[in-house]
Amino acid sequence: MVCQLMKKKTEHLKLILRKAFLLRNFRPILSFCSAMSIEVEEIVEEAKTLTIIQEGKAKVGFHGPVFYNPVQEFNRDLTVTVLRQFAADRVEDAKSKEESPNEPPQKRKKVDEKSDGSIRILDALSASGLRALRFALEVPFVDKVTANDFSDNAVESIKENIKLNGVEDKVNVMFGDAIMTMMHHRGLDKRFHAVDLDPYGSASVFLDSAVQCVADRGILMVTCTDMAVLCGNTPESCYNKYDAVTTRVKCCHEVALRILLRSIESHANRYTRYIEPLVSISIDFYVRVFVRVHTGAKKAKDSGSKVGTALVCSGCHSMEIVPMLRKIIDGNSVKFSTPVLKHSMTGADDKCVHCGNSIHQIGPMYLDPIHSKPFVSSLLQRLNSTPAEERLGTHSRLLGVLTTVNEELEVPLYYEHDQLANVVKISVPKAVNIRSAILNAGYKVSGSHCNPRALKTDAPLTFLWDLYRQVAKDTNVDREKRLDPLSAGYRILGHEIKNTVDFKLNSQAVSQAKKENLVRFQCNKGKNWGPRQKAKGSINSTQAGFQVSEVK
Ligand SMILES: C[S@@+](CC[C@H](N)C(=O)[O-])C[C@H]1O[C@@H](n2cnc3c(N)ncnc32)[C@H](O)[C@@H]1O
Ligand SMILES: [Zn+2]
Structure with missing residues (x-):
């Protein structure tokens, strides 16, 4: 006793x-x-x-071992910025609907409890609750934030952190498996307007329930840190998780984004839904995508023409995109047809027409634009008009990355500017010269936020290879002396130049982000940079209890 x-x-x-x-x-x-x-x-x-840490306006302490990675501050700052814009857009929408007499009011009531457009957010894998708290404290027009985790320590921390920040009226805690929590919120009146998935490693197991609990025109925000899988180290695991295969191509980070987007779209399609990517970022050691989820059987049928595979040559790295379905519009009639097996880079012997090596197929992946330029522009406007004292911790990096994103061509995938030069063994020309030659020939070119050396262009490969042949010619590269007769480069230099290549400096060849010297790529990665281990004592979803309970 x-x-x-x-x-x-x-x-x-x-x-x-x-x-x-x-x-x-x-x-x-x-x-x-x-x-x-x-x-x-x-x-x-x-x-x-x-210990108590402060990030943005939120303070968090940790009850026992609970996950926290300070390096992901950029991820959280970006999410807060995106949600601020998303919430502001919804309130504007709600106002214009209020003014529109033609809008059936009942339909809207079913999905939204509040007609003022305020939002409900789910932080499905919350750990310390940091995101949920930041959403409650930093995003306007928030009705409620639900912070969910299946770890005791995490839930205890969230409870204490809610009190510490005085947001008891805005944030509620759920103890349970994220999948179950999301499934409990599938009903039209229960859905969240924004759902955040920030798991250890892959988000693949959460996607199916996530696409079901987001309201129509709501936003789904997904992080995956399993970059080795998404970038082609283990195609068999990639297939298991994302129903797609890939290999270690130079543009692997954009491939990773497109594989994830295709996977989300495919889950959404099962419920007559489809996605509209708003911003898709590959940064540090993870990918993060923000997609609007729409409901509509007719538009969901377009998805087959928004996805496809890429052919990649193992010798010269040439690539070609192959859509899964072709959409044929003839007056009022719309038909979909499977693609004809005829690729411009495949020769009669199924080898690459440019260099004679084998061709691999990767995907399926999302082929439509991976960002909404109007949305990204509104994020940039928002950041640029934020007074210095209110800026987020990673403000300059946000500005740099989003400016680069805004300049990206809406063309899938990219080469590295020195990669093609290395194939034909020439000294690598300056990126600005290559970009000028592409622009002077009437094609478009840009970089990519995924890779500082990216060369994104709509120029056909026949022109690109002529460009490098021209450099070889101008610099007197003797293919007989410099290249192995069996190599890809030897064969490529053996073709005659058919296009006029003009290297005169083009004023459009330097990107705005570079001109303004913005922080686009982080070079000094610092100590403890990278994904963090699971918090000690973490359990996995198969061990988790399958009941979900709200914690008082
Ligand atoms: C990477 S941490 C989240 C970090 C947090 N979002 C942040 O920004 O600080 C992942 C969290 O998800 C929780 N978790 C993992 N699988 C889960 C599941 N199936 N259901 C609920 N929580 C889960 C873990 O306990 C851990 O706290
Ligand atoms: Zn080739």
Whole structure:
């Protein structure tokens, strides 16, 4: 009995101490314990593990081992910026609907509880609750944020952090498997307007339930950190997770984004839904996509023509895009047809027409634009008009990355500007010269936020290879002396130049982001850079209890 009482007392003291640590006001309690000869060492040691960090407007402490990665501040800042824009757009929409007498009011009531356009957000894999708290404190027009996790420690931390930030009225906690929580919110009146998935590794297991619990025109925000899988190290795992295969091509980071987008679209299609990518970022050690989810059987049928595969040559790295379906519009009639097996880069012997090597097929992947330029422009306007004292921690990087994103051509995939030069063994020309030659020939060119050396263009390969042949000719490269007769480069230099190539400097050849010297790519990665290990004591979803409960 005495023992039990002591245990209860110690537990109670632990709780008080933890709170005291969170409020940085533990001295009076320690003095009290020592005056009463209460053993506090162990309690203090545990309480000491509680540190409080501040990010944006939120403060968080950690109850035991709970996941937190400071390097992902950019990810969270970007999410806050996107949500601010998304929420503002919805309120504008709600206002214009209010003014429009033709809008059937009942239909809207079914999906939205609030006619003022305020939003409900789910932070499905919340850990310390940091995102949920930042959404509640930093995003306007938020009705409620739900922070969900299946770890005891995480849920305890979230509860304490809600109190620490005084957002009890805005943030509620759910203890449960994220999949179950999302499935419980499939009903039209329960859906969230924004869902954030930020898992350990791949988000693939959460996609099916996520696309079901997002409201029509709601936003789904997905992080995946399993870049080795998405970038082609293990095509068999990529197939298992994303129903797609890939290999280690230079543009693997954009391929990763497109494989993830295709996978989300495919899950959405099962429920007569489809996606509209708003921003898709490959950065540091992860990919992060923001997509609007729409409902509509007719438009969902277009999806087959929005996805496809890419042919990639193993010798010269040439690539060609092959859509899954062709959409044929003839007056009022719309038909879909499977593609004819005829590719411009495949010769009669199924080898690459440019260099004679084998061709591989990767995908399927999303082929339509991966960003909405109007949305990205509104994000940039928002950032540029933010007063200095209100800027987010990673403001300059946000500006740099989004400016580069805004300049990206809406053409799938890219080469590296030195990659093609290396095939034909010439000294690598300056990127600005290559870009000028492409522009002077009437084609478009841009970089990519995915890779500082990216060369994105709509120029056909026949022109691109002529460009490099011209450099070889101008710099007197002797293919007989410099290249192995069996190599890809030897064969490519063996073809005659058919296009006029003009390297005169073109004023459009330097990107705006570069001109303004914006932070586009982080070079100094610092200590502890990379994905973090799972928090100690984490369980996986097969071990998780399958009930979901709201925590009071
Ligand atoms: C990478 S952390 C989230 C980090 C957090 N979003 C942030 O920005 O700091 C992943 C979290 O998901 C939780 N988790 C993993 N699988 C889960 C599942 N199936 N259901 C609920 N929570 C899960 C883990 O306990 C962990 O706290
Ligand atoms: Zn080739």
